[in-house]
Each structure stands twice: as structure tokens, then as C-alpha cells.
Amino acid sequence: MTRRRETVLAALVGLLSAIVVVSLGDLIAQLVDAGSSPLFAVGAWVIDIVPPWVKDVAIALFGTGDKIALLVCLGILVALLAVVAGILEYRRAPWGVVLLVAVGFVAGGAAVTRAGANVNWLLPTAIGVAAGA
Numbered sequence: 001m002t003r004r005r006e007t008v009l010a011a012l013v014g015l016l017s018a019i020v021v022v023s024l025g026d027l028i029a030q031l032v033d034a035g036s037s038p039l040f041a042v043g044a045w046v047i048d049i050v051p052p053w054v055k056d057v058a059i060a061l062f063g064t065g066d067k068i069a070l071l072v073c074l075g076i077l078v079a080l081l082a083v084v085a086g087i088l089e090y091r092r093a094p095w096g097v098v099l100l101v102a103v104g105f106v107a108g109g110a111a112v113t114r115a116g117a118n119v120n121w122l123l124p125t126a127i128g129v130a131a132g133a
Contacts, residue, residue, distance in 0.1 A: 007087055014086020017100065017132040018078050025107075025128030035114055036121035038107035038128060039078070043070050045110035078103075097133050104129035 001009075022039055029037035035044070047055070047070070055066075062069040081103055089096020108125040111117060 006090065010086045010090035011083040012086070014082040014084070014089070014096065015079060017086065018082030021100070021104070021128040021132035022078065023128075024131050025124040028124040028127050032120050032123055033117075036111050036117065036124050038104075038111065038125045039071065039074060041111035041114060041121070041125075042107050043067070043074055044114060046070065046074070100129060100133055 025038040029035075029040075035041065047067075058066045058069065081099065085096040085099040085103075087096070088099060104125055108122045111121040111125055112119065114121065
């Protein structure tokens with residue numbers, strides 16, 4: 001198999017892993033609390049930390065679709081990180097899994113620091129990352 005084909009397959013495996021993490025995390029979040037979904041928790045965290053002018057620009061550009069635009073941007077970021085993690089894992093194991101776990105820590109931290117959250121809000125991210133790894 002050529003190196004290029006191996007790299008493409010590694011990237012696809014990374015994307016598949018991300019699909020597992022996000023899908024399973026979202027499914028588990030329905031059992032815990034919808035707000036504990038890794039993607040939604042990170043989205044809410046981003047909304048909380050960006051300066052007000054960034055929110056104003058997003059609203060001016062996307063109107064009522066600003067949150068959808070945020071989720072699409074997060075999805076693209078997750079896909080890019082997944083490709084990097086897949087290639088990294090193939091070429092320099094275990095660094096791809098280390099990247100996955102690091103992103104999981106960010107998502108888990110975003111979930112458990114939400115208003116009304118408890119330690120159970122960490123479960124969707126932890127289970128999703130474990131399955132994706």
C-alpha cells in the first residue's frame with residue numbers, strides 16, 4: 001500500500017473515531033441531560049468565553065442562525081482534529097489517542113462547568129472518548 005493511501009485511510013479512521021465519540025456522547029447525553037452533550041457543551045462554553053463584539057458580528061452575519069453556524073464551525077474543527085489524530089496515531093502512536101483524550105478533557109470540562117451541571121455530565125464525553133479511542 002502506498003504511503004498516500006495509508007495516510008488517507010488513517011485520516012478516515014480518525015474521522016470514524018470522531019463520529020463514534022460525538023454520536024455516542026450525544027446518545028449518552030440524552031440519558032444524563034441534553035446539556036451534557038460534548039458538542040453542545042463546548043458550543044455553550046465558546047458562547048460564554050468569546051468577547052461581546054464577536055457575538056455581535058456572528059449575529060450580524062448569520063442572524064438567528066448564529067448558533068447553527070457555531071455548531072457547523074465546531075463540527076469542522078472536530079473533523080480537522082480527527083484527521084490529525086488519525087494520521088498522528090498511525091505515524092506516531094499513541095499521540096493520536098493522546099490528542100483525542102486532550103480534546104475530551106476540554107469537552108468534559110466544558111460540560112461539568114455548565115450551570116446546573118453535576119459530575120454525571122462528564123459521562124457522555126468520557127464514554128464517547130473511550131469508545132473512540
